[in-house]
């Protein structure tokens with residue numbers, strides 16, 4: 001089988017913009033952060049002779065990537081709602097460089113807004129619906145677009161859609177991403193503040209059983225059930241990763257909710273324990289202590305936990321399926337066992353008031369996860385939150401990010417203007433981090449480890465810069 005020469009590209013964007021095919025909510029963050037472009041690495045692994053370029057972590061500009069267009073027959077660009085306009089400009093520049101280049105867009109944004117995306121520019125030949133791994137492979141095989149399921153394409157002046165492609169059921173048919181990372185990426189360029197550096201992340205499954213109204217991937221590309229790779233398949237890939245990347249200090253399982261299937265999570269943990277790796281994963285704040293014990297005993301270092309809010313009514317509004325008392329108990333269990341937690345909170349979800357913001361700050365300080373992230377509610381097209389926001393007139397601005405790529409506050413409520421929600425973010429961070437106990441814990445970590453000290457000092461500078469930028473924007 002011969003394949004079109006294929007370039008998988010996460011296009012250049014705002015400086016330091018974490019918007020690749022692995023970032024759920026694309027934005028320039030408080031500290032330099034980059035997720036792996038795993039969603040692009042997956043089809044890249046299916047197309048022999050292809051290349052994956054992740055422009056932002058590699059510091060590549062449009063001038064750097066434009067000449068590459070001449071070397072390829074097919075370019076697959078990962079896009080997102082915040083970066084779409086910029087990504088279209090990149091596609092147009094590639095097309096100008098090589099008029100014969102076929103260009104396809106992938107990602108949740110185009111999976112939802114298919115016709116609108118195609119209509120945005122003649123440089124986009126097709127957009128993929130939902131999961132796009134095998135769709136892209138078939139296009140790269142040179143099949144006519146009309147014969148490939150799961151895409152919308154331009155046919156002269158008409159826009160057409162092919163029949164849907166069923167979701168992948170046998171997840172072991174997806175190839176390993178690690179060889180693509182090793183071939184095309186520099187693992188040292190990927191940072192996440194709360195993960196050891198360098199880290200490697202990948203997925204052991206797709207989809208999430210929960211139905212949180214704001215959450216993008218399960219409602220657009222992953223689905224609301226957890227489709228998983230076999231334990232054997234996962235362990236084989238981690239063993240391979242260790243051979244490729246002896247310098248890596250931590251593996252992160254970026255499944256929407258790795259703990260959605262507890263017996264499987266325990267089975268994987270036990271096998272990871274035998275390999276002797278340090279690892280971390282996404283979890284819901286309801287993992288029983290017994291499972292936490294198994295995971296901790298087998299190398300788990302940290303859990304990334306979406307608490308979202310410290311107000312039960314808001315959790316109910318967004319269908320989080322979590323009780324605050326359970327979340328507190330879980331956090332205490334993790335602390336007792338020595339598992340670190342990076343807790344994420346969202347301000348501006350439906351039902352937010354001045355009082356609920358203060359309740360979330362209090363909850364975060366009381367539960368006291370090791371580190372936190374505070375985001376602004378982002379109504380991405382394709383989510384129930386977006387539909388609700390449009391219906392109720394909560395959308396006060398279209399853009400999810402500002403001119404430098406940092407998050408905007410697009411939602412406002414009667415009695416709580418969007419500016420107040422925006423201003424509450426730095427206040428949340430200050431109240432959480434500028435406490436004597438928290439500052440002492442962070443300083444202690446730095447004293448114990450020189451590498452951590454170097455990173456924390458850089459992140460501290462970036463974080464203070466973020467707080468002062470926020471003040472300037474407010």
Ligand code: SF4
Pocket residue numbers: 208209210211212215216218256257284306320
């Ligand atoms: S539990 Fe997490 S990943 Fe699952 S739908 Fe809710 S926010 Fe999304």
